[in-house]
Amino acid sequence: MSDIETLPMNSVSELGARSKAASRVLASVSTSQKNSALQMAAESVLDSAEGILDGNQKDVDTAREMNVDELTIDRLQLTEKRIRSMAEGLRKVTALPDPVGEIVDDWTRPNGLKIRRVRVPLGVVAVIYENRPNVTSDTFGLCLKSGNSALLRGSSAAINSNSAIVGALQCALSQAGLPSDSVLLVEDTSHETAIKFMQLNGYVDCLIPRGGRSLIESIRENATVPYVIDGDGNCHVYVDEHADFSQGIEILVNAKTQRPTVCNAAESLVVHASVAQSFLPLAVKALQGVEFVGDEISQKIVPEIAAATDDDFSTEYLDLKLSVKVVDSLGDAIDHINETGSGHSEAIITSDVANAEEFSMRVDAAAVLVNASTRFVDGEEFGFGAEIGISTQKLHARGPMGLEQLTTNKYIVNGMGHIRG
Amino acid sequence: MSDIETLPMNSVSELGARSKAASRVLASVSTSQKNSALQMAAESVLDSAEGILDGNQKDVDTAREMNVDELTIDRLQLTEKRIRSMAEGLRKVTALPDPVGEIVDDWTRPNGLKIRRVRVPLGVVAVIYENRPNVTSDTFGLCLKSGNSALLRGSSAAINSNSAIVGALQCALSQAGLPSDSVLLVEDTSHETAIKFMQLNGYVDCLIPRGGRSLIESIRENATVPYVIDGDGNCHVYVDEHADFSQGIEILVNAKTQRPTVCNAAESLVVHASVAQSFLPLAVKALQGVEFVGDEISQKIVPEIAAATDDDFSTEYLDLKLSVKVVDSLGDAIDHINETGSGHSEAIITSDVANAEEFSMRVDAAAVLVNASTRFVDGEEFGFGAEIGISTQKLHARGPMGLEQLTTNKYIVNGMGHIRG
Numbered sequence: 001m002s003d004i005e006t007l008p009m010n011s012v013s014e015l016g017a018r019s020k021a022a023s024r025v026l027a028s029v030s031t032s033q034k035n036s037a038l039q040m041a042a043e044s045v046l047d048s049a050e051g052i053l054d055g056n057q058k059d060v061d062t063a064r065e066m067n068v069d070e071l072t073i074d075r076l077q078l079t080e081k082r083i084r085s086m087a088e089g090l091r092k093v094t095a096l097p098d099p100v101g102e103i104v105d106d107w108t109r110p111n112g113l114k115i116r117r118v119r120v121p122l123g124v125v126a127v128i129y130e131n132r133p134n135v136t137s138d139t140f141g142l143c144l145k146s147g148n149s150a151l152l153r154g155s156s157a158a159i160n161s162n163s164a165i166v167g168a169l170q171c172a173l174s175q176a177g178l179p180s181d182s183v184l185l186v187e188d189t190s191h192e193t194a195i196k197f198m199q200l201n202g203y204v205d206c207l208i209p210r211g212g213r214s215l216i217e218s219i220r221e222n223a224t225v226p227y228v229i230d231g232d233g234n235c236h237v238y239v240d241e242h243a244d245f246s247q248g249i250e251i252l253v254n255a256k257t258q259r260p261t262v263c264n265a266a267e268s269l270v271v272h273a274s275v276a277q278s279f280l281p282l283a284v285k286a287l288q289g290v291e292f293v294g295d296e297i298s299q300k301i302v303p304e305i306a307a308a309t310d311d312d313f314s315t316e317y318l319d320l321k322l323s324v325k326v327v328d329s330l331g332d333a334i335d336h337i338n339e340t341g342s343g344h345s346e347a348i349i350t351s352d353v354a355n356a357e358e359f360s361m362r363v364d365a366a367a368v369l370v371n372a373s374t375r376f377v378d379g380e381e382f383g384f385g386a387e388i389g390i391s392t393q394k395l396h397a398r399g400p401m402g403l404e405q406l407t408t409n410k411y412i413v414n415g416m417g418h419i420r421g
Numbered sequence: 422m423s424d425i426e427t428l429p430m431n432s433v434s435e436l437g438a439r440s441k442a443a444s445r446v447l448a449s450v451s452t453s454q455k456n457s458a459l460q461m462a463a464e465s466v467l468d469s470a471e472g473i474l475d476g477n478q479k480d481v482d483t484a485r486e487m488n489v490d491e492l493t494i495d496r497l498q499l500t501e502k503r504i505r506s507m508a509e510g511l512r513k514v515t516a517l518p519d520p521v522g523e524i525v526d527d528w529t530r531p532n533g534l535k536i537r538r539v540r541v542p543l544g545v546v547a548v549i550y551e552n553r554p555n556v557t558s559d560t561f562g563l564c565l566k567s568g569n570s571a572l573l574r575g576s577s578a579a580i581n582s583n584s585a586i587v588g589a590l591q592c593a594l595s596q597a598g599l600p601s602d603s604v605l606l607v608e609d610t611s612h613e614t615a616i617k618f619m620q621l622n623g624y625v626d627c628l629i630p631r632g633g634r635s636l637i638e639s640i641r642e643n644a645t646v647p648y649v650i651d652g653d654g655n656c657h658v659y660v661d662e663h664a665d666f667s668q669g670i671e672i673l674v675n676a677k678t679q680r681p682t683v684c685n686a687a688e689s690l691v692v693h694a695s696v697a698q699s700f701l702p703l704a705v706k707a708l709q710g711v712e713f714v715g716d717e718i719s720q721k722i723v724p725e726i727a728a729a730t731d732d733d734f735s736t737e738y739l740d741l742k743l744s745v746k747v748v749d750s751l752g753d754a755i756d757h758i759n760e761t762g763s764g765h766s767e768a769i770i771t772s773d774v775a776n777a778e779e780f781s782m783r784v785d786a787a788a789v790l791v792n793a794s795t796r797f798v799d800g801e802e803f804g805f806g807a808e809i810g811i812s813t814q815k816l817h818a819r820g821p822m823g824l825e826q827l828t829t830n831k832y833i834v835n836g837m838g839h840i841r842g
Contacts, residue, residue, distance in 0.1 A: 024759065024783070024785070027782075027783070027785070028782055028783060107804065109802070109803075109804055113793060113797060113802075115803060115804075122815050122816075123785065123815065201641070205814075205815045205816075206815065206816055220622070220645040221645065224641040224642065226650075226814050226815070226816040228816065229647075244838070246838075247837075247838035250838060250840050251838065251839075251840055253840075254840035254841055255840075258840075258841055338445065356835075360833045361448075361449055362445070362448070362449060364445070364448070364544065365831065366831065366832060367831070367832040367833075367834060368831065368832070368833050368834065369834045369835075369836065370833070370834065370835045370836065371835070371836045371837055371838055371839070372534060372834055372835070372836025372837075372838075372839040372840075373836075373839060373840045373841050375840070375841040376534060376834060376836075376839065376841055377832070377834070381530070381534075381841070382530075382536060382832070383528065383530055383536075393626075393647050394543050394544065394626045394627065394647070394829040395543075395626075395627055395647040395648075395649065395816060395817040395829070396816040396817035398829050398830050398831070399830070399831075399832050408815035408816070408819050409819050409820070410786070410787065410788070410789065410819070411787065411788040411789070411798070411803070411820050412781045412788075412789050412791070413788060413789065413790045413791065413793055413797060413798070414777075414790075414791045414792070414793070415790065415791065415792045415793025415794075415797075416668075416792055416793075417665070417667075417668035417671060417672065417792055417793075418672075418792070418793040418794060418797065419671050419672055419674075419675035419679075419793075419794045419796070420675055420679055420794050420796040420797055420802070
């Protein structure tokens, strides 16, 4: 650890302290000042396009030298179009309502004490993420609008891209008269520093990991600051005995194939036994190119379905693969989903109102969808404007996290010399 | 670990699984059924008074054998009166509004998707606590009313008391037709089991520690489930240059001495330099019996004030001791409080509205009080009816945690075959 400590002005705890100090200033900055800083940040990103692309090219070259797969390189690669889209993202945040200062609730106690519950920024929002350099500016935008400083730790693969983007953002902050420390990047991308980043107690108010299962496991193991898990999406589509088949097929195809690599894509099909014989062949036909694994009954109905292991039913494939389970009742479907799901997004296809209601009430997930694709569960589609992630835990935020989820409450109590008897 | 695993029906993970299963049932139980179970629980606690007192006597005898101090024994000791008060607590919860099922928000998207945000139980609420057997029934009451199962791990010192209380509660649950596993006590009070208790991923939805600093540290080190910290209260009373002295003295005396051992008691007095000379002597006189430590200026003004160390300003004494700091401005007071405080409850005494406003906005704490005692910051005084703790973190819940803070949200999305384009 000692070599980290001696990095001048750059040790993780030094960055944490600076981020905290900036957050104290941001907490009382006006909406218009935040919006004008966001506009300047958008300009600055565009003006710095050349430098950002240069930095990005270094990252891409390094990735190619290391024989990284093309999908990963595509996620890493920036283009002028992607930079314009980053700037556009910052501008869009200016149009969103500022959650800070909202009086969530107020009341007067019988003794005359006046209590207000006010929405305030979290303080320092720390985000640890993999590749995708646009996360850098998106996160900054949402954090600034909600009055938080952003303390970022991207991957080593994107270090030059992220560094150039943060430089552009800091430049805009200074121009706007706000602390440039409102966004800080941890440039030491070692594993040891990542662990230290997860343990910045006293500095970090909320840590949000955005990445795969190993990152989430590392957070659970190592983090000592409060965090929100943006976890797996092992999402199910359940076709009820009273389902409209054509709706069911359309939704299933959309949920599975429209963008298979994201967390709100479907990973498993659950079918009521009374319609399995007729629905499954249609599903397999409609989902050509998708690999199917299923339980014994489903295999008997459609020979193209291979045998599923128990693990399959708990797996988020993020790929053109789907597990199939036939159940005897709505209750069995709910139990199966609650047992194997990850609490993200779960859909039922049914024309029976009572079944829809029972499914909605008893399925334990951030979002339950009735006759709609699981793909709708994100901040944009919900109308939050943008999101910093989709929480699969129940504390603080559940489901898409927009600006409101980047705030907390403060109680302000006004008395006239009140003492407790 | 293997010896724990083989404890039949009693291993921590077995208890976690049973608690989870019970929570699935509780999530859709009606308010009236929960209320009648709470009434029966109150009856059952009274009916079991003899057994509970017997169990408690064993705990007290053991504590005396181990030469435990009288204050701790007082917290452990049950009496008929305290048992009646436990039953009364359960009855009071029946009168509180049921937060479950509330539609927090609903809207329709331009594409016709209808989205409802509904309040639902967390699931399994795990509480780890020290002594005070009444926490057992209080926690159960709040958890049941909010549709959660309670998974409890009390201290070894109170094991016989807790076991008898949980027995009485489980008996009432069975009578009421609810799963008796809705409240479960981990009877193995070893350290290893406590660690396992903090790592019940997949079973525990929210862990709430109620205890001292070492428990909190252990949670930060070891917990892998989501938790809410009910932490220290290093609360300040700041006497502004525009303070009404008699109000200031009354509030200070109340905040420091009305119940010095609780988290919302004041631990530090901050005084504006322009009034220190006149206010400090009054404060020391009014707080006879309280030990004072302070900075150099305060020592010069009042010789009874001993020298404070830096540590003093960050210490929650929970005792008749007060640290004193003289500051040159409101801004310095705010900075000092933000640096040394624990984010619990902070009071300002002032008749200047602008100063009150600035203090309220810029002090970073769960509760800020203007001309009122810090002692008001708890669930009862806020009108929440009861509380399961006072959160000093910013995620999920901040400040007193009542029934609402024992819930989360679920989004229910209704479509008509909606797919994403």
